[in-house]
Amino acid sequence: MLERASDGDVAHDETAALIASDKVEGTTVYNKNGEKLGQIENFMVGKRTGRVEYAVMSFGGILGLGKNHYPIPWDRLEYNVGIGGYIVDIDKEALKDAPSYAQDDQPQFNSDYVVGVRSYYGIPY
Amino acid sequence: MLERASDGDVAHDETAALIASDKVEGTTVYNKNGEKLGQIENFMVGKRTGRVEYAVMSFGGILGLGKNHYPIPWDRLEYNVGIGGYIVDIDKEALKDAPSYAQDDQPQFNSDYVVGVRSYYGIPY
Numbered sequence: 286m287l288e289r290a291s292d293g294d295v296a297h298d299e300t301a302a303l304i305a306s307d308k309v310e311g312t313t314v315y316n317k318n319g320e321k322l323g324q325i326e327n328f329m330v331g332k333r334t335g336r337v338e339y340a341v342m343s344f345g346g347i348l349g350l351g352k353n354h355y356p357i358p359w360d361r362l363e364y365n366v367g368i369g370g371y372i373v374d375i376d377k378e379a380l381k382d383a384p385s386y387a388q389d390d391q392p393q394f395n396s397d398y399v400v401g402v403r404s405y406y407g408i409p410y
Numbered sequence: 411m412l413e414r415a416s417d418g419d420v421a422h423d424e425t426a427a428l429i430a431s432d433k434v435e436g437t438t439v440y441n442k443n444g445e446k447l448g449q450i451e452n453f454m455v456g457k458r459t460g461r462v463e464y465a466v467m468s469f470g471g472i473l474g475l476g477k478n479h480y481p482i483p484w485d486r487l488e489y490n491v492g493i494g495g496y497i498v499d500i501d502k503e504a505l506k507d508a509p510s511y512a513q514d515d516q517p518q519f520n521s522d523y524v525v526g527v528r529s530y531y532g533i534p535y
Contacts, residue, residue: 335484359460
């Protein structure tokens with residue numbers, strides 16, 4: 286169920302209950318310490334289910350790391366109006382062990398992969 | 411449930427079960443007669459639910475029509491590999507009565523609106 290929205294004055298790309306896909310893309314991601322982790326590159330939607338399975342956070346190659354794409358479950362992205370970005374509750378250190386891949390080394394995004402991502406972030410499938 | 415995917419060779423922005431948000435945006439929409447209706451501008455996702463509520467189809471102002479944004483339920487978008495676009499089963503004539511709005515005349519996208527859109531396309535909420 287959607288929450289009931291009373292959204293007379295909000296922009297057309299966002300309401301109390303809904304957000305436009307292209308507004309999500311490009312949004313900066315921080316952790317709870319206010320450290321910038323990256324930005325949302327895009328997010329993956331189940332073709333049949335219409336459910337967002339995960340968002341992909343990326344950061345530029347400036348750190349020289351190959352693995353710079355991090356799938357993050359939608360439920361773990363919390364939008365913070367004050368900083369104008371998403372907050373994901375994960376340390377920079379913990380990100381090293383999180384599921385990730387290089388742009389040129391894509392995993393197979395099948396249902397096992399989705400289950401693995403959700404489970405890393407403590408979300409039952 | 412996701413279908414089980416066997417997607418060794420597909421592009422990273424799409425698998426058998428998943429599609430990337432930015433691949434959906436910009437995709438052309440046709441009806442079953444092969445007539446071009448417009449293209450997907452973006453789509454609206456429930457912030458809490460992570461569910462795609464509807465996609466927004468738009469077409470350019472060349473027809474001189476003010477109302478050129480059409481919310482369409484995700485379930486009604488059927489991707490056709492052959493034509494490389496979505497097919498929505500609606501006549502151009504029927505589109506005149508479909509929920510729509512001008513860019514500068516946005517409705518309130520609350521849950522009543524979503525219910526109205528789904529119901530026009532025959533989908534129970």
